[in-house]
Amino acid sequence: MMLQATAPHDGHLPVQALLPVLAAVFCHHKACRHASVVWPVAQFEALHTTWVVGAVRDGVGERFSQTDGAQVLHVSRQTFWQHPALWLRGPSSAGMAQQYVVTQGKRHALRAPKPVGEVYRRHIARLGTHFSLRAIDQPGDVERFHEWMNLDSVAHFWEQTGTLEEHAEYLKKMHDDPHTVTLFACFDDEPFAYFEVYWAKEDRIAPFCDAADYDRGFHLLVGSTRFRSPGRTEAWLRSIIHYIFLDDPRTQRIVGEPRIDHDRWIAYMQGQGAARLREFDFPHKRAVLIAFERQTIFEQYAPW
Numbered sequence: 001m002m003l004q005a006t007a008p009h010d011g012h013l014p015v016q017a018l019l020p021v022l023a024a025v026f027c028h029h030k031a032c033r034h035a036s037v038v039w040p041v042a043q044f045e046a047l048h049t050t051w052v053v054g055a056v057r058d059g060v061g062e063r064f065s066q067t068d069g070a071q072v073l074h075v076s077r078q079t080f081w082q083h084p085a086l087w088l089r090g091p092s093s094a095g096m097a098q099q100y101v102v103t104q105g106k107r108h109a110l111r112a113p114k115p116v117g118e119v120y121r122r123h124i125a126r127l128g129t130h131f132s133l134r135a136i137d138q139p140g141d142v143e144r145f146h147e148w149m150n151l152d153s154v155a156h157f158w159e160q161t162g163t164l165e166e167h168a169e170y171l172k173k174m175h176d177d178p179h180t181v182t183l184f185a186c187f188d189d190e191p192f193a194y195f196e197v198y199w200a201k202e203d204r205i206a207p208f209c210d211a212a213d214y215d216r217g218f219h220l221l222v223g224s225t226r227f228r229s230p231g232r233t234e235a236w237l238r239s240i241i242h243y244i245f246l247d248d249p250r251t252q253r254i255v256g257e258p259r260i261d262h263d264r265w266i267a268y269m270q271g272q273g274a275a276r277l278r279e280f281d282f283p284h285k286r287a288v289l290i291a292f293e294r295q296t297i298f299e300q301y302a303p304w
Helices: 015-026 050-057 077-081 141-149 152-158 164-176 230-247 263-271 294-300
Strands: 002-006 034-040 063-067 070-076 100-103 106-109 118-124 129-135 180-187 190-199 216-222 253-256 275-281 286-293
Touching (some): 015 034, 050 063, 050 070, 070 077, 077 294, 129 230, 141 152, 180 230, 190 230, 230 263, 230 294, 263 286, 286 294
Parallel strands (some): 002 034
Antiparallel strands (some): 100 106, 129 180, 190 216
C-alpha cells in the first residue's frame, strides 16, 4: 500500500520531525510497506536537495527523487522501524569507540556501561497499551524476581528455585557481568517478564553459533499470567527483538538456545521470524540453536 502526504516546508523543520507523522502510518497500518512525503517544488526551492539528503543520511528516509513539480522522500517500513529516535531511551550501545579486550581467553569488543532506568518504550496501537523495558534497579525488583523464579511454570525450564538471598545474589552476579543486561518488561509500567540480554561473543553459546562481534541473545521468563494472550505475546517478543537491534545497529543476528523440549515456544519463535539452525548439547541441557536475522526481521516481522 502506498500512502502519500503533503506538507508545507520552510527549510527549518528537523528531519526527525517527520517520524511521528510516519508513525501514524506504519504503526496503524500493518499492510503499508512504503510511504512518500511529497512537497511541491515551489515549497522546496529553499531546500534544494540538502534537506532530503540529510533525511536519508539520518535514516528517516530511504531515498529521494524529483518528479514533475514535486520533490519526494521515499520511506519503507523497514527503514522506519530501524530508526531509534521514537523508541530507544538514552544512548545506544554503539556510541563508544570500537576497542577490543580479552576476557577469560575470549577476544571481544569492549562493551558499553550498563543502561540505567527505562531503555525502550513504544505504544502498541492495536492493543491500546504501552510496552517498555527498564533496568532492574527499583525497590521490590528482587522480591518480584524471587517470586517468579519459584513459580512451577518458570522452574520447569529455568531450574533456579531458591531463597530470596540466593536470587538477590544471582541478580548481583548478572549486574556485575559486563556481557549481560537484566531488564523487566512492562505493559503500562507493570512488570510482567524478565529478560537477560547478552553479547554472544562472551557467552557460553559462542562456540555453538560462530558468534560475530555484535551478535546478541536473550533469556526470558514470563512471570505474570495476566499478559499471556497471543496478541500480547507477539507484541512483547517483537518488541524485545526490536530493542536489541535498535540498541546497536552493528548487531546483525540475535541467537537463542531454548531447551529442546520447549516445542511450543520454539515453534512460536519460528513463526515470528526465527530460523531453527541445529541441536546441540550444553552441560546442563540439550538445546536448539535459533537465530533472528536483522534483514529478515525488518523486512517481514517488524513490530506494529
